Amino acid sequence: MLIDLTDQPIDVAAVLQAAESDEAGAVNAFVGTVRNRSEGRRVVRLHYEAYPPMAVHQLRRVAEMAQEKWPVLRQVAVVHRHGTLEIGDVAVVVAVSTPHRADSFAACQFIIDTLKEVVPIWKKEEYEDGTVWVSAHP
Amino acid sequence: MLIDLTDQPIDVAAVLQAAESDEAGAVNAFVGTVRNRSEGRRVVRLHYEAYPPMAVHQLRRVAEMAQEKWPVLRQVAVVHRHGTLEIGDVAVVVAVSTPHRADSFAACQFIIDTLKEVVPIWKKEEYEDGTVWVSAHP
Amino acid sequence: MINVALFGIAREIVGQSSLALPAGEGQSVGELLATLRTRYPELGRLRSLAVAVNNEYAGAEVALHERDEIALIPPVSGG
Amino acid sequence: MINVALFGIAREIVGQSSLALPAGEGQSVGELLATLRTRYPELGRLRSLAVAVNNEYAGAEVALHERDEIALIPPVSGG
Numbered sequence: 153m154l155i156d157l158t159d160q161p162i163d164v165a166a167v168l169q170a171a172e173s174d175e176a177g178a179v180n181a182f183v184g185t186v187r188n189r190s191e192g193r194r195v196v197r198l199h200y201e202a203y204p205p206m207a208v209h210q211l212r213r214v215a216e217m218a219q220e221k222w223p224v225l226r227q228v229a230v231v232h233r234h235g236t237l238e239i240g241d242v243a244v245v246v247a248v249s250t251p252h253r254a255d256s257f258a259a260c261q262f263i264i265d266t267l268k269e270v271v272p273i274w275k276k277e278e279y280e281d282g283t284v285w286v287s288a289h290p
Numbered sequence: 291m292l293i294d295l296t297d298q299p300i301d302v303a304a305v306l307q308a309a310e311s312d313e314a315g316a317v318n319a320f321v322g323t324v325r326n327r328s329e330g331r332r333v334v335r336l337h338y339e340a341y342p343p344m345a346v347h348q349l350r351r352v353a354e355m356a357q358e359k360w361p362v363l364r365q366v367a368v369v370h371r372h373g374t375l376e377i378g379d380v381a382v383v384v385a386v387s388t389p390h391r392a393d394s395f396a397a398c399q400f401i402i403d404t405l406k407e408v409v410p411i412w413k414k415e416e417y418e419d420g421t422v423w424v425s426a427h428p
Numbered sequence: 429m430i431n432v433a434l435f436g437i438a439r440e441i442v443g444q445s446s447l448a449l450p451a452g453e454g455q456s457v458g459e460l461l462a463t464l465r466t467r468y469p470e471l472g473r474l475r476s477l478a479v480a481v482n483n484e485y486a487g488a489e490v491a492l493h494e495r496d497e498i499a500l501i502p503p504v505s506g507g
Numbered sequence: 508m509i510n511v512a513l514f515g516i517a518r519e520i521v522g523q524s525s526l527a528l529p530a531g532e533g534q535s536v537g538e539l540l541a542t543l544r545t546r547y548p549e550l551g552r553l554r555s556l557a558v559a560v561n562n563e564y565a566g567a568e569v570a571l572h573e574r575d576e577i578a579l580i581p582p583v584s585g586g
Contacts, residue, residue: 165303168321174378177325180318180398182391183306184586187315200585203514203578206562207585232585240312244586253320253507257399260318264391264586272559272578273585274515285516286584290554322507338506341435341499344483345506370506382507391586402507410480410499411506412436423437424505428475 154229155211157204162242167229171247176226180256181247182264188239190286196278200243202234203272210271214263222259224250230263232273292367293349295342295411300380305367309385314364318394319385320402326377328424334416338381340372341410348409352401360397362388368401370411430454430492432464433499438477441470451494457481458488464500475503509533509571511543512578517556520549530573536560537567543579554582 154170164183171179186198215228226249233243246263250256275286292308302321309317324336353366367385375381384401388394413424432447432454439445447464454460457479465472478501479486485501492498511526511533518524526543533539536558544551557580558565564580571577 164306168302168306168319172321172323172378174326177323179321179323181306181321182394183310183317183319184391185310185315185317185387187389188312201515201518202585203512203559203580205576206559206578209562240310249323251325253322253402254399256320257395261392261395268583268586270564270583271585272514272580272583274581275584276515285519285581287582288516288553288584339436339439340506341433341480341501343497344480344499347483406504406507408485408504409506410435410501410504412502413505414436423440423502425503426437426474426505 153215153227154231155208155215156231157202157207157211158231158233159235162231162233162245164242164245167231167245168247170229171227171249173226173249176249176251178251178253178256179247179249180253180260181245182260183242184244184264186237186239186241186243190277193279195239196280197239198237198243199276199278200234200237201274201276202232206272207232211267214266214270217266218248218259218263221262222250222255224255225259226250228263230267232271234273291353291365292369293346293353294369295340295345295349296369296371297373300369300371300383302380302383305369305383306385308367309365309387311364311387314387314389316389316391316394317385317387318391318398319383320398321380322382324375324377324379324381328415331417333377334418335377336375336381337414337416338372338375339412339414340370344410345370349405352404352408355404356386356397356401359400360388360393362393363397364388366401368405370409372411430494430496430498432460435499436502437474438471438500438502441468454492456488456492457486457490460492461488477502509573509575509577511539514578515581516553517550517579517581520547533571535567535571536565536569539571540567556581
């Protein structure tokens with residue numbers, strides 16, 4: 153299992169490689185990148201703030217929950233970046249391997265969906281005319 | 291759109307990069323690798339035979355079908371290898387980008403599922419004591 | 429004459445990578461399949477057997493012409 | 508005293524990255540949240556507000572101790 157929170161650019165290929173296994177023919181990977189638009193507004197850049205010890209702990213818990221739900225899971229790799237990110241930068245990579253492909257899609261989607269609900273990382277979008285903490289208000 | 295059939299090792303990172311887009315925050319990628327077991331038998335290596343012009347044409351059609359089903363799809367990249375592959379080698383990479391993540395999972399899964407049904411590529415598994423054309427017989 | 433390209437297990441069953449047939453033996457896709465199944469009974473034991481004409485899957489009623497690129501497609505197993 | 512670490516919009520609302528509170532103002536997670544919402548009404552307008560104790564989310568009834576690592580968790584938005 154590879155779990156990491158980093159303020160450096162993420163090496164996507166290395167994360168995928170960490171998820172590969174000779175016993176598992178299917179690797180599914182989700183890569184979250186910084187979009188140039190959000191709900192119709194032009195985004196200039198993003199700032200990710202993290203609560204590092206809890207973020208790493210919760211990333212690991214999410215990976216462990218996936219392993220419980222999919223005992224066939226062979227490898228799990230999750231790396232999240234924090235700090236200031238420019239358009240096109242990679243913010244998060246989740247990669248999993250399973251013997252058969254349907255499980256790899258389901259487990260990867262579970263991990264990114266759950267990560268977004270529980271991992272203490274906060275995204276502030278910067279526009280040309282201001283900033284907003286994403287999803288902070290109803 | 292990147293569509294390729296190659297007898298050389300696939301550069302997974304390059305395929306993912308081809309799928310990235312400043313307009314799309316979500317990239318989903320499926321990587322199929324050669325497993326060391328298949329239905330309980332130890333696999334030594336795999337041989338993929340392709341009908342190249344039709345395989346490339348059908349790969350392109352599958353990608354176009356995905357673009358029709360998911361008009362939000364920004365980029366599609368599909369690369370399949372043929373020839374002799376060893377355990378752990380990458381046989382296929384599918385990568386797509388969409389503005390929101392659920393679409394990226396669904397579109398990528400549609401492409402690999404449909405590819406496996408229609409693209410004229412044949413896999414022969416080599417065991418220590420023989421070979422079998424996969425799925426040839428009922 | 430029509431030329432039929434063979435791949436995978438179909439190539440192994442026939443023992444060669446293409447077949448040249450007098451046009452009369454395969455005027456349509458359905459007739460071609462019937463001819464080949466009669467001549468090579470093992471083809472009939474496959475999970476499926478399709479014919480591609482000019483890179484597209486072709487239904488049984490499709491007529492075959494000498495210039496067409498024709499291929500026999502046993503069950504695919506890519507990915 | 509208990510120390511509460513603050514992040515994201517909660518840090519901006521309070522105007523500092525941690526708060527030290529007399530233990531009496533937050534003997535439980537629920538009491539801590541009530542105290543903070545009273546003192547900083549803008550916290551009450553957030554979509555959610557949770558408390559983490561030693562890296563785990565904690566329910567309202569959990570008791571707080573001086574040595575605990577306590578953090579206020581506004582709506583997360585990673586990924």
